[in-house]
Amino acid sequence: MESQLCPVKAQTQKDCQPACVKYQEFYNGCSQRIEKLVDDEKANCLGQYLEYIQCVDKCNLSGLSVCLSVGRVEFGIILCFGITYRMPPGPFPLPVIGNLHQMGKHAPKSLKQFSDKYGGLTTIFLGSVPTVVVSDPALIKELIVDRSEEIIDRFNSDSAKIIGEEKNLLFAKGPYWKKYRKVFTTAMTKARSFNIASRIEAQAVSLNRFFGTFATSGQLLSPHVYIRRYSLNGVIDYSFTDAVDYESENEHVVIRAAEIMEDLLATGNPQDFIPILKPVFNSKRVLLANTVGQVWSYCQDAIDLHKKTLDREKPRDMLDVLLIEMEKSEDSAFFESQDDSLAKCLTDLIIAGHETVATTLGWMIIFLVNNPDIQERAYQELINVVGKGNLPQLHHRNATPYLNAIIKETMRIRTPAPLALPRCAVNDIEIGGYVIPKNTQVLMAVYGMAMDENHFEKPEVFNPDRWVSKQPSPNSLTDYAYIPFGVGPRMCVGMGVAKDELYYIVSQMLINFKWSSPDGRPLDDEGICRVSLEYKHYQVRLEHR
Numbered sequence: 001m002e003s004q005l006c007p008v009k010a011q012t013q014k015d016c017q018p019a020c021v022k023y024q025e026f027y028n029g030c031s032q033r034i035e036k037l038v039d040d041e042k043a044n045c046l047g048q049y050l051e052y053i054q055c056v057d058k059c060n061l062s063g064l065s066v067c068l069s070v071g072r073v074e075f076g077i078i079l080c081f082g083i084t085y086r087m088p089p090g091p092f093p094l095p096v097i098g099n100l101h102q103m104g105k106h107a108p109k110s111l112k113q114f115s116d117k118y119g120g121l122t123t124i125f126l127g128s129v130p131t132v133v134v135s136d137p138a139l140i141k142e143l144i145v146d147r148s149e150e151i152i153d154r155f156n157s158d159s160a161k162i163i164g165e166e167k168n169l170l171f172a173k174g175p176y177w178k179k180y181r182k183v184f185t186t187a188m189t190k191a192r193s194f195n196i197a198s199r200i201e202a203q204a205v206s207l208n209r210f211f212g213t214f215a216t217s218g219q220l221l222s223p224h225v226y227i228r229r230y231s232l233n234g235v236i237d238y239s240f241t242d243a244v245d246y247e248s249e250n251e252h253v254v255i256r257a258a259e260i261m262e263d264l265l266a267t268g269n270p271q272d273f274i275p276i277l278k279p280v281f282n283s284k285r286v287l288l289a290n291t292v293g294q295v296w297s298y299c300q301d302a303i304d305l306h307k308k309t310l311d312r313e314k315p316r317d318m319l320d321v322l323l324i325e326m327e328k329s330e331d332s333a334f335f336e337s338q339d340d341s342l343a344k345c346l347t348d349l350i351i352a353g354h355e356t357v358a359t360t361l362g363w364m365i366i367f368l369v370n371n372p373d374i375q376e377r378a379y380q381e382l383i384n385v386v387g388k389g390n391l392p393q394l395h396h397r398n399a400t401p402y403l404n405a406i407i408k409e410t411m412r413i414r415t416p417a418p419l420a421l422p423r424c425a426v427n428d429i430e431i432g433g434y435v436i437p438k439n440t441q442v443l444m445a446v447y448g449m450a451m452d453e454n455h456f457e458k459p460e461v462f463n464p465d466r467w468v469s470k471q472p473s474p475n476s477l478t479d480y481a482y483i484p485f486g487v488g489p490r491m492c493v494g495m496g497v498a499k500d501e502l503y504y505i506v507s508q509m510l511i512n513f514k515w516s517s518p519d520g521r522p523l524d525d526e527g528i529c530r531v532s533l534e535y536k537h538y539q540v541r542l543e544h545r
């Protein structure tokens with residue numbers, strides 16, 4: 001395996017190029033066989049690979065090839081680092097692309113396959129970015145909850161840096177993030193207790209009234225556009241007292257921006273995985289920056305207006321509450337010294353808040369249409385608790401366990417954030433007999449655990465009953481197998497609001513209408529995997545109840 005396979009050792013530039021090709025061929029052979037090799041042979045193979053890198057380095061390369069060779073060197077260093085450091089096991093990566101070629105069309109599914117093979121901690125290379133995927137609920141608890149301070153920061157790709165300039169809630173780090181997170185959590189809790197619920201309820205009523213026109217006319221409904229407007233209105237109404245009309249012909253600036261961002265991020269930006277490619281994809285980066293800039297401006301206009309008209313005795317919406325909380329805070333001087341950070345944090349609420357809720361709702365309609373028995377049972381439960389002709393309210397929630405289970409089950413089977421948001425090891429972390437080196441990207445296998453038959457019987461089946469019969473067990477490890485909102489101090493800040501939005505809209509949709517497919521055949525429930533698991537656009541038939 002050793003020297004006889006080793007190509008010539010090139011000493012000059014002239015010798016080097018053909019040697020490079022041979023080294024490359026050699027390396028490719030190694031990487032295909034590496035999983036079967038014993039340790040000594042692996043080390044030898046790696047040694048050959050490093051020689052290959054040096055060889056490539058000697059070549060007279062230009063443009064992209066220079067990038068690639070730098071990438072290879074960088075990659076080689078990372079790889080050696082990983083082995084020396086005892087990083088968790090994982091599939092053997094290729095230079096530059098790492099394991100990207102093994103990710104398939106459905107990244108969360110591929111990651112689940114790796115976890116099934118390598119265990120609860122798996123190292124993969126997303127391009128040249130070493131990444132540890134955590135897929136064991138016990139390790140999620142140990143690392144993300146019990147040792148949360150070591151994993152509190154985000155790992156920021158190039159796109160993430162463009163989206164928030166590391167000044168937003170989603171991607172900021174350290175004490176800066178802590179200050180904003182604290183004030184947002186307080187403001188959202190206070191705003192929820194005074195008027196968020198009534199505003200969401202009013203939005204749900206408006207959307208249902210609009211849906212009623214389809215039930216009356218018999219026209220088929222394509223829910224996608226309208227459920228997005230509902231989830232957007234959910235955020236912008238209670239945050240800034242703004243809303244988009246369900247019948248409007250024009251799309252709101254935020255929805256347009258979100259769609260462009262989604263498209264740009266959907267297939268993954270190569271420079272996020274192979275940072276040296278940044279210059280090659282500059283136009284895409286500029287478009288992303290301009291698009292998110294439009295949402296910042298929209299939020300900044302709202303902030304300026306709210307500051308001018310703020311009545312501290314009578315807050316109107318969440319932004320008023322937020323401004324008051326920031327003034328009262330021990331960090332008020334810090335907040336005042338920040339220019340546009342608040343606009344960036346509010347942008348997160350809008351983007352993170354409306355996409356996730358809309359996607360969940362879109363999937364829920366599909367599963368309700370495809371499972372008429374489940375739909376009928378939820379309707380009967382609502383009628384018994386709420387009464388025909390009445391409006392479901394949040395206080396009915398405890399008395400409608402089956403409807404709650406439908407919402408929970410939808411977020412399990414088609415979780416809107418299949419890998420949550422990337423975390424970053426703040427220091428070297430020793431866990432499960434391995435080391436996650438400082439600055440490594442760490443992903444939570446939200447989808448992988450939710451679809452694991454060790455935690456959920458027949459995970460591919462939409463079965464709300466699995467939640468109805470389940471006894472609450474706050475300390476049970478299996479609870480960490482279901483984490484659609486993430487977990488620990490960095491978990492979703494909008495979880496409570498999201499649950500309220502979903503309860504209001506689904507309860508009204510079910511009590512008002514019977515939902516079915518246009519031709520009696522089931523709707524597609526596989527969808528496509530982009531940033532998240534997205535449903536394919538569909539139409540439904542509505543009948544008044």
Ligand code: HEM
Binds near residue numbers: 235485
């Ligand atoms: C079904 C709906 C939603 C799902 C599934 C969801 C999921 C998530 C997940 C998985 C995270 C990362 C958590 C972690 O790292 O542990 C997150 C973070 C976040 N979410 Fe949500 N989310 C939803 C709705 C919302 C809503 C309605 C808002 C705002 C109104 C929101 C705002 C945020 C923000 C600001 C963060 C970043 C928190 C931080 O880094 O401190 N999300 N969400």
